Amino acid sequence: MTVSPPGFWKRHQRSLAPWLFLAPGMLMFVIYVVIPIFQSIWISFYQWDGLGPKTWVGTQNYVDLLDDDSFYTSLKNNFIWLVLYLLAVPAGLAVALFLNQAVAGIRIYKSLFFFPFVISQVVVGLVFSWFYAPDFGLLPKIIAFFTGKEVAILADDRYATYGVIAAGLWPQIAYCMILYLTGLNNINPEQVEAARMDNARGLSMLWHIIIPQLRPATFIAIVVTVIGALRSFDLISIMTVGGPYGSTRVLSYFMYEQALSEYGVAMGYGAAIAVVLFAIMLIFITIFVVRMLAQERNA
Amino acid sequence: MNYFKTLSGLALGLALSATTTLAGEIVVNSDQTDPAPKKAMEELVADFQKANPGITVKWNNFDHEGYKSAIRNFLTADAPDVAAWYAGNRMAPFVKAGLFEDVTDVWAANGLDDTLKSAAASMTMDGKKWGVPYTYYQWGIYYNKDVYKKAGVTEPKNWDEFVANCEKFKAAGVDCLTTGTKALWPAAGIFDYINMRTNGYEFHMDLTAGKVAWTDAKVKATFANWAKITPYITANAAAIDWQDAAALLSQGKAANYVMGNFAVATFKDGGMTNDNLGFMIFPEITAGIPRAEEAPTDTFHIPSGAKNKEDARKFLAYVASPEAQTKMNATLGQLPVNNKATAGDDPFIKAGFEELSSAYALAQFFDRDAPADMAKAGMEGFQEFMAKPENVDAILERLEKVRQKAYK
Numbered sequence: 205m206t207v208s209p210p211g212f213w214k215r216h217q218r219s220l221a222p223w224l225f226l227a228p229g230m231l232m233f234v235i236y237v238v239i240p241i242f243q244s245i246w247i248s249f250y251q252w253d254g255l256g257p258k259t260w261v262g263t264q265n266y267v268d269l270l271d272d273d274s275f276y277t278s279l280k281n282n283f284i285w286l287v288l289y290l291l292a293v294p295a296g297l298a299v300a301l302f303l304n305q306a307v308a309g310i311r312i313y314k315s316l317f318f319f320p321f322v323i324s325q326v327v328v329g330l331v332f333s334w335f336y337a338p339d340f341g342l343l344p345k346i347i348a349f350f351t352g353k354e355v356a357i358l359a360d361d362r363y364a365t366y367g368v369i370a371a372g373l374w375p376q377i378a379y380c381m382i383l384y385l386t387g388l389n390n391i392n393p394e395q396v397e398a399a400r401m402d403n404a405r406g407l408s409m410l411w412h413i414i415i416p417q418l419r420p421a422t423f424i425a426i427v428v429t430v431i432g433a434l435r436s437f438d439l440i441s442i443m444t445v446g447g448p449y450g451s452t453r454v455l456s457y458f459m460y461e462q463a464l465s466e467y468g469v470a471m472g473y474g475a476a477i478a479v480v481l482f483a484i485m486l487i488f489i490t491i492f493v494v495r496m497l498a499q500e501r502n503a
Numbered sequence: 504m505n506y507f508k509t510l511s512g513l514a515l516g517l518a519l520s521a522t523t524t525l526a527g528e529i530v531v532n533s534d535q536t537d538p539a540p541k542k543a544m545e546e547l548v549a550d551f552q553k554a555n556p557g558i559t560v561k562w563n564n565f566d567h568e569g570y571k572s573a574i575r576n577f578l579t580a581d582a583p584d585v586a587a588w589y590a591g592n593r594m595a596p597f598v599k600a601g602l603f604e605d606v607t608d609v610w611a612a613n614g615l616d617d618t619l620k621s622a623a624a625s626m627t628m629d630g631k632k633w634g635v636p637y638t639y640y641q642w643g644i645y646y647n648k649d650v651y652k653k654a655g656v657t658e659p660k661n662w663d664e665f666v667a668n669c670e671k672f673k674a675a676g677v678d679c680l681t682t683g684t685k686a687l688w689p690a691a692g693i694f695d696y697i698n699m700r701t702n703g704y705e706f707h708m709d710l711t712a713g714k715v716a717w718t719d720a721k722v723k724a725t726f727a728n729w730a731k732i733t734p735y736i737t738a739n740a741a742a743i744d745w746q747d748a749a750a751l752l753s754q755g756k757a758a759n760y761v762m763g764n765f766a767v768a769t770f771k772d773g774g775m776t777n778d779n780l781g782f783m784i785f786p787e788i789t790a791g792i793p794r795a796e797e798a799p800t801d802t803f804h805i806p807s808g809a810k811n812k813e814d815a816r817k818f819l820a821y822v823a824s825p826e827a828q829t830k831m832n833a834t835l836g837q838l839p840v841n842n843k844a845t846a847g848d849d850p851f852i853k854a855g856f857e858e859l860s861s862a863y864a865l866a867q868f869f870d871r872d873a874p875a876d877m878a879k880a881g882m883e884g885f886q887e888f889m890a891k892p893e894n895v896d897a898i899l900e901r902l903e904k905v906r907q908k909a910y911k
Contacts, residue, residue, distance in 0.1 A: 254575060255600035268908065273901060338739040339747075359742030359890070445685060448741035449887035466571040467870070467879035469596060 241482065248475035254463070258472075265476035274450055275477070278458040281365050282434065282484070285454060288369045289376060289433035293425045296380020297418075301410075303381070304388045314385070321378035329442030332371035333358065358444050361451035368452055372439050376432060380425045387421030388414075423495075430488050434481070455481040527558040527814040532577060533587035533803075534570035539768065543834035550830070551821050558814050578602045582808030584815040590625040590636055590800040591867035592711075592874055597804075598628050604805040604812060606819060607632045613820050618841045621859075622800050625867055634804035635819045637828055640764040640837040641855035642692055642797035642868075646781045650677055650758045658781070662700070662728065662788040669735040672758050679735035681757035682889075683748035690740075690885035691869035691878070692761045695797055698725040700788035704795035704864040711872035713910030717902040726888065726895050728788055733892045741886055749773060761785065763799065764837065767851050782854050793863035799871060800840065880905040 213220075248265055250258040269275050303314050320328060338344050338356035348354045357367035391414065399413045415422070437456045444452045446461060453461070455477055461467070463474025535544045541564065548560045563583065565573055574586060578597060588594055597603045610616055610632045616623060622636040651657070654675040659665040669679035684690040699707045702721045709715045710722065737748060737757060749766055751757040753773025760766070770780050784794070803822055805815045821827055828839035833847045838855055846856045859865065870878040884898040 253596060253600070255579065255596060255602065271904070336742075338742060356739035356742045359739040361890075444742075445687075447685065447687070447883070447886065448890060449883045461879070462876075464572060466568070467875040469875050 244475045244478050244482070247472055248479050250472045252471040253469040254471045255469075261472065265473050268473065269476055269480070274453060274458060277450060278453045278455045278477075281452060282454045284365055285369055285372075285433040285436055286430065288366070289372065289429050289436075290426070292373050292376035292380050292429050293422065295373070295377045296425060297384050297422075299377060299381045300384035300388060304385065318378050318382060320375040321382070323375075325375065325438040326442055328371055328375055329439045332367070332374075332439075333443050336367055359448055361448050364444055364448060364452045368436075368439050368443050371443065372432075372436060376429060379428065383421045383425045384418060387418045391417050427492050431485070434485055434488070455484075527811055528561055529558060529584040529811050529814045529818055530561045530563065531585040531587075531803075531818070532563045532565065532570075532574070532583040534565045534567045535587075536564060536567055539835055543831045546834060547822065547827060547831055550827065551818060554821060555814075555817055558817065560818070578806050578808065582806035582810075584805065584809040584811045585818050586804050586806055588634065588802055588804050589867070589871050590622060590634070590802050591871040593867070593871040594633060594802070594804070595628065595874070598633050602807055603633045604807045604809065605631045606634060606805060606816065609635065609816050609819050609823070613823055615823050618825065618843050619823060620842065621865065622840045625800055625865075626802065634802040635823045636800045636802045636840045637822045638832050638835055638837045639798045639800040639840055639859075639865075641858050642696070642761070642763045642785075642799075643855075643858060644759050644783050644785055645752065645762050645766060645770065646759045646783065647752050647755055647757070647775070648779045648781045650675075650755050651781070653677075653755075654758070656758075658783055659786050661786050661790075662731075665786050666731045668758075669732055673735055677755070678737045678751065678757040680732055680759045680761070681737040681748045681751045682740045682760065683737075683743040683745040684740050684882075684886045684889070685742060685744050687879070687882040687886060688868075688870055689745045689748070689762070690889065691882045692763070692797065693729070693889075694725070694881075694885045695866060695869050696761060696785040697729050697788065698722075699795045699866065700785060700792065701725045701728050702789070703792045704866065707795070707866060708872065711869065711877075713874075713877065713906055717899045717906055722899065723895075726892075726899070729888065730892045730895070733889055736889050741890055763797075764851055764855055768836065777850055782851055784858055794861075795864040795866060796859055796862040797868055798838075798859050798862075798865040799868045874909055877902075877905055877909040880909075 247258075249260060249262060251261045251264070252258040299317055303310065303317060334340075335342050336344070336357040338354055338359065344354040344356060355363070357363045395413060395417070396409075399409055404413060435456055436454055437460065440446060440452055440454060440457045441460075446453045446457050459474045459477040459481065462470045462477060468474065531548070533544060535541045544562065544564070548562055552558065552560060570587075574588065574597075577583065578586065579602065582602075588597070594603065610619075610623075615632075615635070619626075619636060622639065623632075626632050626634055626636060646658075650672070654668075654671050654677060656668045656671050659668055672679040680693075682689045682693065695707065698710065701724055706715065706721060710717075710719075715722070737743075737751060740748065745762070745766070746769055748757070748760065749762075749769045750773050752760050753770055753775050767780070784796075787794070803819055805812055805819065809815055822831075823841065825839070825841045825843035825845075828841045828844040832839040832844070836847065836849060836852065838846055838852065838859065846852050866872055869881060873881060880902060884902050888895060888898055
């Protein structure tokens with residue numbers, strides 16, 4: 205009687221199983237994310253209208269980009285978005301602290317505050333467009349009541365971007381609030397108790413005891429807010445269509461305008477913008493990943 | 504045995520081709536979602552099927568704005584047999600990419616060179632015809648007669664009078680000229696007219712064709728004439744849609760609106776009637792220049808990837824016929840292109856017919872005459888100019904930069 209050696213599957217089951225489970229996801233990721241990234245980089249070296257033949261132009265698209273005022277407007281607006289959008293993190297924390305109490309009907313208040321995150325960005329954009337609308341909007345009426353002169357936020361290149369960001373902050377604050385509310389549930393009550401005995405109260409309690417324990421929530425809130433700011437697109441498309449005269453463009457909208465919109469036929473140029481946006485995102489993603497790995501190593 | 508196989512194969516092939524010609528189906532893609540155009544299209548499809556028994560039309564109706572990007576996908580991926588589009592430079596990318604079928608034969612077989620003469624030039628590229636026009640409409644100034652009366656102003660005969668009127672409207676607390684440029688294109692109507700009236704049709708065509716620099720002295724003259732009325736244009740034009748601006752005119756908050764005839768329905772929805780809605784041809788600026796007008800033309804084309812080109816040609820021929828164009832344009836409230844067709848007897852249609860038939864030349868509209876990237880940058884520049892006329896030099900320099908790239 206001979207003992208047959210265990211089959212290939214038996215011998216390698218443990219090492220192969222994870223890869224098998226990962227395979228469908230990885231396949232999708234490669235087809236829909238990794239390959240398009242390289243395709244975009246490739247297309248960005250061509251002049252192409254999306255229909256006809258491609259012509260190789262080397263780095264000409266990037267040279268043109270550096271000479272394009274719209275590019276700098278977009279870059280500047282992306283920066284404004286990034287900075288102001290981060291206000292959603294402290295604002296979300298403030299709302300979460302405010303709502304983290306046991307009062308009758310608190311669940312209703314929580315859902316009301318969470319509401320803007322549930323509705324579509326398109327609806328948020330429309331609501332704010334009407335809020336800002338000259339002639340019948342609420343905000344111009346209020347401003348007119350105090351100053352005697354209506355201001356059409358979205359028609360003025362000085363205010364339009366801030367108007368759009370304000371609309372974006374509404375749902376983003378709600379999102380950060382939810383992250384912090386779950387974080388607050390996991391606060392260690394013993395530590396709070398001990399701090400109280402040591403006479404910590406108010407701000408010092410918040411700063412030294414609560415916020416350090418909310419670090420994981422803060423980390424996630426910052427990550428989603430930064431990514432959200434960089435890929436802002438839908439609100440701009442709904443509220444201003446990039447206008448007035450292109451002053452509310454950001455890189456993602458600029459790319460869409462150049463490559464895919466009604467008047468956009470410059471695929472290569474659009475791809476070049478996409479590559480620049482990708483490079484900027486890569487900086488932030490690298491910072492986050494490095495930090496995450498460092499934290500995991502310490503834990 | 505082999506012989507029999509070949510025969511049966513042949514028979515099968517014959518049977519198949521017979522069914523395709525007998526029970527023909529053509530797929531038509533278009534973007535007529537507004538009530539009047541939708542009804543006109545429904546009638547056209549029904550009448551065509553009645554006139555051509557055996558051909559059924561499968562009509563896919565797209566959202567108007569979405570269609571403009573959808574067409575690029577469906578022409579390459581899954582071409583219909585007939586697609587709606589626009590004349591002039593707007594069809595150039597598809598013609599150059601070989602996505603539209605040459606239909607010169609349809610024009611020759613139906614005598615269209617004669618009956619559709621007024622639009623022949625805008626349908627021709629490389630000496631061939633690429634589609635069939637079925638409707639166009641006039642542009643001009645629509646005005647509120649009540650406001651004119653209230654401000655004690657009469658219809659201007661030339662630009663100086665128009666500008667002088669603006670002063671009076673301002674004193675009466677009314678916007679002399681209104682527009683809503685959120686979607687950009689309404690700004691281009693104003694530019695086209697001021698440029699054609701200042702420098703003439705040929706110069707306007709050279710400019711949109713990229714042959715003249717935007718920093719040219721003649722272009723600056725156009726903007727100088729425009730600057731005379733910028734203080735009297737609705738202040739927040741950049742934030743509102745054209746329909747919102749139409750409401751301002753209907754409500755008597757604005758006096759004039761440079762618009763296409765399709766806006767009449769919107770003015771009337773806002774409560775205006777044939778009695779207080781006025782129409783005038785854009786006033787003369789440089790004396791003695793032959794009068795050119797804007798008349799954007801809507802068209803049907805056969806994609807080169809169409810499956811049933813034979814029946815699609817019948818559809819195009821039918822759309823070009825005087826009967827079809829008379830009926831369609833009566834429903835649309837627009838002007839037939841076919842000169843044997845009869846225009847409706849609505850006062851604005853009649854005025855448009857007069858205006859266009861006596862015009863020296865017809866332009867398609869800035870975003871159809873200029874290539875896409877130039878059109879986009881140009882209209883953005885016009886929008887900025889109306890809000891900040893002092894930036895004119897920076898705007899023109901920017902447009903010149905775009906021109907050097909766009910026409911390569």
